[in-house]
């Protein structure tokens with residue numbers, strides 16, 4: 469007979485992670501906290517496809533950005549159409565906004581989203597190939613109050629997640645009226661440093677000089693680079709000043725960073741990044757965003773101003789873990805009902821429904837299993853409690869509730885069992 473070869477176990481794709489039960493609770497509680505904050509700021513949820521035409525990102529994010537140049541997961545469908553796993557949320561939401569005419573009824577529209585994004589980055593701490601973003605997009609309001617609201621919203625969310633020691637860095641990168649002049653000045657500055665620039669920055673100098681300020685290798689060399697704020701048109705200057713005033717009156721802690729630019733090309737005017745204090749380096753920003761007044765039109769819609777941000781869930785979780793690590797130890801949970809004999813099985817089935825309706829995890833053994841095998845099952849499934857119900861218990865009207873962790877036991881009148889379990893579980897949660 470042919471010998472069976474042992475199968476090699478497969479692993480998750482590079483940079484992609486399983487979210488195991490010990491961590492998925494944290495994701496779920498961040499999501500539900502976020503939903504409450506978004507609702508209070510009057511944002512409603514939008515869910516867009518995880519895959520979009522690759523061209524959407526090429527047009528929206530920009531051909532000479534890191535994301536489009538080297539981080540997109542592009543594949544072809546059977547009709548030879550180029551699709552891309554979304555590297556970010558904004559482009560898809562703008563596409564959906566235009567396609568579904570979302571500004572038609574209420575020209576001011578505010579959306580939030582929660583979902584996985586994909587970038588083929590070199591995996592390291594805080595940088596993954598699949599990660600979850602929580603973000604918002606605010607359409608139809610060009611006033612500085614909308615920029616400020618977005619920053620205040622990001623701040624509120626991060627505070628709600630339990631991080632208080634954060635830094636918000638703010639800048640403006642001007643508009644199509646004033647930015648070309650700034651880019652000329654920046655180009656001249658970069659020309660002067662040409663011999664000192666990395667290869668990428670030499671290309672950027674010609675194609676996209678603003679991106680040089682964000683270069684992972686060279687950014688430190690540009691401490692004396694011209695500042696965007698010194699080359700703004702009057703409208704951008706007043707807009708920016710007003711955003712800062714709004715932030716001050718909302719008492720949001722922020723600092724101006726006159727050389728802050730973003731890695732995506734669609735931004736105009738306000739840009740911002742949020743860091744954990746003392747961690748502005750390698751792991752990257754917790755959240756980032758800004759205004760993008762040209763994007764809706766650039767993707768085929770009417771000219772509609774917009775502003776938004778996104779927060780990296782894993783980066784926030786890493787910070788929270790550093791403060792209080794999650795335990796990977798599995799804890800016992802739920803109650804296992806053990807029927808002995810047919811009459812008890814009937815009772816157990818009714819009880820099972822009641823306990824589950826009360827929101828307590830519950831299971832039961834089968835009528836034809838011995839007490840020993842049911843006890844073993846309760847233990848193997850990790851039940852916290854078990855209740856043995858046989859003829860004696862049915863006759864006495866009292867059930868023994870046994871804690872499988874502490875081994876302690878308590879007799880409880882039959883009709884009080886559900887309430888006792890509810891009380892124990894409400895103390896825990």
Ligand code: HAM
Nearest residue numbers: 556558594595596599753754755756757776777778780
């Ligand atoms: P972004 O700066 O590319 O902006 O990403 C926003 C946040 O997503 C980052 O600050 C970071 O927390 C998280 N993030 C990005 N890449 C990774 C990664 N490889 N691994 C883990 N976390 C990551 C945007 O995506 C814009 N769409 C934000 C925006 C919305 N602007 C306007 N509206």
